Amino acid sequence: MSSSNRVRLTGVQEQTFGTTPTNPRMRKQRVTSIGLSTKAVYVESDDIRDDRQNSDPAMVGQTNDGQIGIEWHFPADGCLLSSEMESAFGNYWTNTPSRDNDGTAASVIQSVTAASQVVAVAAGSAFVAGHLVYFSGFGTANAGKLAKVTTGSATAPAFIGAGLVDEPSPAASARMKVVGCEGAAGDIAAVADGLTSQAGGLDFTTLGLSIGQWVKTGDTGAAYRFATAGANGWGRITAIAARKLTLDNLPAAWAADTGTGKTIRFFFGDVLKNGVTKIGVTLERGFMDHTPPTYTAQSGMRVGSLEFGGQAKEKATGSISFMGMKAGVPGPTTLDATPDDEPDSGTYPVMAFSSNCGRIGEGGVALGKPNWAKGVKFTITNNLRAIDAAADGDDIAPAPVDVTDGACDLAVELNTHFGDPSLVAKNLSGTVTSINTRLQKGVQAMIWDAPRLTPKEADPNVGGKNTDVMLPVKLTGSKDTLTGSTVIVNRIEFYR
Known part of the structure; x- marks a missing residue:
C-alpha cells in the first residue's frame, strides 16, 4: 500500500521538446493533488466465435495526461511552477539581470571588494547605472543589501556608497537580482500620467523595461519616496521614452510631485507574456514508501490549461493540466536521486485573497465601493492535440509522436457585489475592458493582467x-494592441 503523504512530484524543463535532458536536474513541486495518468489504450476484438467468448483485446497505443492541484506562491525563477507557467504561456520569462552561485561558492558571483565597491x-546580462540590485544569500553583511549600480557592467558592476564589505569567496547561496531603479537626488518627478526625469538624468530606455510591465514607485524611508503620499504606488507602463515613463492603472490619489531632493526609487520584476514557443517538461511521480520506491516518468508534457484565482478570505489556488507523449515503465529507477527541494514555504508562502490581495482592477480602476470584488479567476486554455502515428519506432505501447497547440484562449471570471449597473452596461454594449489583480506577501508580488477583455455574461x-x-x-480575452498580448504576469521578487 502507499500513502499520499509519501508521493513526490518532480520535473525538469526539456531543452528539446519530448526529450528528457541527460542526467536531468529534477526539482520537487508543492502540490495539493496529483491526477497524472499514463495508460495503455486497448480496443476490443471483433472476432466472431462459436463459443460466445472473446478474443484478447489489442493494445493500440498509450496516452499521457492528467492534472495537478496547487496553492499559488511566488513562482521563483527556476522552480518547476515557473517552468510550467512558461509551457502554459508558450513563452519564456523576460527576467531582469541576475547572478546566482546556485550551489557552488564563488562560481558566478566571484568576489566583492570593499575598497572599490x-x-x-x-x-551575463549587464547591470546598468541606476539599477537597484538586491543581495541575498551572502555569508557576510552583504546579505540583504539593496544597492544602486553606479557604474554599469556585465562583469564588474560598481556600487559606490552601498557599504559592501569584502567577500573574496561569496557563498554558494549568494544571489544578485535587479529589482528596480534609483534616480539621482531631485531627478525623478511624478506627473499626472507617470514619471519623468531631468535632462541629463536617468534614461528610462536603458533599464530593460517593457510595455505592459508594472512598477511600484516609492521605497520605505522619506529619502526614497515622494512627499506626496498619492504619488507612491503601483502603475502599468504604456510608453517608454528617455525622459518619461508613461503609466496607467495609477492609484486614485496619484498626484504630481517634483521630487525635490529625493532619490526616488521604483521597483519592477520579471514579465511573462503569451507566445508561440513549444515548451515541455518531463514529470516524475515517486511513491517513496514502496520498498524500493517506485517511479513513473512522463516526457513531452505540455500544459493544456492553467488556472489562477480565489475568493475573499481564501487561498489563491489553481490547477495545471497536461497532455504529453511518452511514459516510462514504473520501476525502481529514478531520473534524479537527489532532486532540488521545492520552494521553501517560509520563503515563498502561500498567497491568499483578502489578506494578500493589494488590488483587483477593472477598466484601469481598482474595484471598490459599491462594486467590491469577492473573487476572480484566470484560465488559460491552449487547445492541445496529441498527434498519433501508425508507427513511431517504439515496440511497446506506441505513444503520441507530438503534442501540438491551438489557440491560446483566456477566460476571466469576476464575481462582484452588485453596486451599480456599469458592468452590466458594458456587457450589453459590447464595451471591452481589462482585469488585473495583484497578490503581495512580504517583499514579493505577483500581478496577473488581462489587458483586453470582452464581457460576455x-x-x-x-x-x-x-x-x-x-x-x-x-x-473572454483577445489580443491587446498596446502590449501585443492576451495575458501577462509580472513577478516582483523584492519591493518595499
Missing part, C-alpha cells in the same frame, strides 16, 4: 432573502 561576476443573481446580490461576470 565592485562585484566581480561571470558574464453579466447578470445579477438573487439567491433568496437575507443574501447579497452578486454580479458574476464572465469575460
